[in-house]
Amino acid sequence: MSDAARADAFAWVEENRPHWSAWNAHIWHLAETAWREYRSAAWYAETLRAAGFTVEEGSGGMPTAFAANWSNGPGPTIMAYAEYDAVPGNCQAAVPWRQPRAGLSRFAGGHTDPHSALGIGALAGALAAQHAMRRHGIAGSIRFMGEPAEKVRGSKPIHAAKGYYDGLDAIISFHPFYMLPLCNTARWDTHCGPYWAAIYEFLCEEPETWLQDAATGAAGAPIPAAHTAARAPGANDAVVAMYTLSKMMREHMLPHTGTWTLNETILASGQATADNLAGQMAQIMFAARAPDVAMLRKIYAVLDRNAEAAAAAAHCTVKRHWVSKSKPGLANHAMAETVFRNLERAGPPRYGAEAVRVARELQKELGIAPMDDPFAPELRELVPPEEAERRLRRDLPAWQTHYTSDDYTDMTWFAPTARFYVGRAVLKAPPGFAYPEWALNALGGIPATIDPTVETAAKTVSGTIIDLLTDPAALARATAEFRHRRGQADDPHPWCDYAPPIDFPWPAYVDTPRGRQWWIPATAADRALERKT
Template sequence: MIEMSSPMEVKEAAFQYIDDNREWLSEFHLEIWDYAEPAFREYRSSSAYVRLLRGEGFEVEEGTGGMPTAFMATWGEGRPLLGTYAEYDAVPGHNQKPVPYRAPREGLHPYAAGHTDPHSALGVAALFGVLAAKYVMERFGLRGSLRLFGEPAEKVCGSKPVHAAKGYYDGADAYISYHPGYANYVRGEIQGGTYWSVLFQFECDDPVEWYGLTAVDATPYRRGWHSGGRVPAALDAVCLMYTLTKMSKEAMLPHTAYWTLNEFIMVGGQCTSDNLPPKISQVQYAYRSPTLSMQERITRVLENNARAAAEAAFSEVYERWITKTRVGLPNLVMAEVAYENLKLVGPPRYGEEAKEFAREVQRNLGCEPMSEPFLEYGLTYGGGEAEKPILSPGEMDGLLRRAHPAWVRNMGSDDYVDYTWHAPTVRFFTSRPVLRPLPDGRPYPWWVHVAMGGNPSTIDPCIITAAKTIAATLIDLLLKPEILRKAWSEFDERTDGGVGGSKWVAPLLPRDFEPPIELRWPEYISTPRGEEWWIPTLQNLKEYRRL
């Protein structure tokens, strides 16, 4: 334990470490950004983290929880054990180069994946926050342990409920959760809501029984005649499921709170358009809401619709869970510590190179470039320009409260919430680059946000602000044991007894849950044509005629 150095001196040393390694930080971020690998298929991204962490002296367990692209990296000895995590999954449909005009990456389908939030920045900020903390622990002789999880598939909330269910989060003293946002703030009482996702697989494995005919029946609609009738089968079952759910969605829950339901057809009959009955089809549903009881209600409707669709289409239906998250548990002690450190670091600042990139975007959209193209402090919740550099937990609660009824205590969704039930956890955001509105009122197209997330001059300030805030918060937790005592006292009170208490919510997935890595998730593949997106690269554009 240090005697002569103050917490501020230790923090300044951590900040200097990040500044001295800024070029390395930026290069590693671009490496992850360029991989742009989607959920459960982040092979190169996770490998890059593992190599780097092992090179820094961390003990790394790969494939945690049965997920090939997950990991757990630990360094140090003794208590406290402090953790955070990296995410690195990209989003299908957002293929874009880091340039100020629309340009997909060459050699890939235009709707391949890209980093939207961007999780590339999230992960690198957490990584360098931990590395900076490790540096000052070695330099000043601080005792404790650091842990960095590699969390794949956040876009489907896929890994954290699995890690939680299998015990990986148990035994820590505190966790820090970070995400790039549109302003600089710390969450207070109002934490993330719950996200569930389930897949329904329809199979029609015995279509000959549809008509109940014998093999010698001479009627023209008997099986084997391409001009005859056929069983509705699995694809029709998915279509019926889709339609039934759209029709019943309005009756599931009242629209007095933020909840959503979305779907994705993962297998669509395998292109059997030769009057042969599709034997397998899959549809995935993902839904988020403020409460677990609302999730259970949606589940009952979906399961009822699946049974009805299967019966009508002469199919069997199987249910396969993808994820179930809890809601977030607040910890105001942790929130206040992170808030003070975010204020100490200050908001991201953009140099002339970043401003010129933004101006070029505006020129390419046919607008007069602005001398100050960025909103200085980003956007507040609801879309207005943030008036303060840093929003406190209480101020953020007030903004979130405006849009929702009083009974709503959780909003949005992100699987970070599963950390919050295993140790005191803070959730904070730093602003990614946000452009001032265009004079004609048009919104900026999606590719602008993706491009700025891959341009060092525009995204590095967001990463560095977050990395310094994480490092400073870790330092406070290492040097001031009273913070952890107070944080755990609050945790125990909110759960009525801590982990296992009467108000504590256990993981929603069983401990023996097998993560859904076998499903047909979008990914990059290698064929005789080379490496490409799972949707083959468009070669003959002239054959596509717009209607």
């Protein structure tokens, strides 16, 4: 039965290509960023309800998250999920030249990985499996989760802590290829590592006490001669001081201890003016990824000290707000084998004549002689998980158990989980040449170059769901392995001990009398990039 059901699921994917291709283009063009994916989440909820799923919107207290369920009778529950957050500063039109989407600043959101294809590949796979389950009477349930803010590892630690992954029998995690050797393969032993992110909020609420008289305690009056009096450094200076101190920390710590990274972004500066008034509020977020939690604790111990020092120097108070505490991943060989068998059945992405034309036009745009075969050869190769693991380990120290970060890892502690990758359009480069980021972003939005990724992913997801529902032995092997690995862990519980960080000043689109705009308006430089087509 499983072979016939899988064939029907694959056929559904092929027959419904016009639909899921349009869906993918829609989410890609929305390009909503972390914690502000309102239209994207609403579209998923509406689409799943139309397909017969029950949908809880705002799951886990997150307005742009959802939890959807569909059942065809008693049996295992298999989960897949969508991500749909884009990245600020990467706005690109679906054209083979640099140009922001119409009417938007180039600093608006854009899909880089792209999460648009991630979500639609998983959705099309779940709907194809649903079709086959109905047609062949396969019992079981599909849970489909909406996971916002992956770029700050947002929703999954919260969903995990609030029980949304409880009771699952298996989880399928798909991501478009983003680095070699993880192209057309599945993770084996070295899964993504832990990740912490926190916002440091500086407040200068008593600037009048900056030069308070130590003997009398008297403060200078805030109004007389205020515009010529000495000014408290304030919150902006605190952020600058912490930024500088933490750059020094990175220089002295990170190069000596392996593959961990520290990144920062300044979120907000409140009520600061060019007048002689202290900036009252400013926020900076630091995000760290590391092979293990001991390293993260060291990083944040230093960050906390830096924050206190910066606050003291700038006459501020400081408070740390957690954005993410995401766990390291738990391997499952049985699941990796099952998903890779279905990836083999689906085959690698196949690029047609239109995709080749687009790729060659992009190369010409960048001054490269267009190539007869412009796509990277790795896109045609299927790499068994054990071989991908061997290649990955070549550049890692023997002690390192985890590498890179993604919050699917929080799911791996609740059910057997497979993490697989499908190639996405990447072009061959002449020696010494690197393609600009906008080029890769554009290829992720042009149907001819991104649809092959979605098709392979959808077939792989659907085939894996069917196998897990119709092969009790395969699911039992995965479950036994999961219980063994989790049982050996010292700390199997979620790390999330904070509320959803939804109320911070995350960048967002705004509706104005001039239409829908990014919070940074389009400039003359943006308009100069537009072409008449």
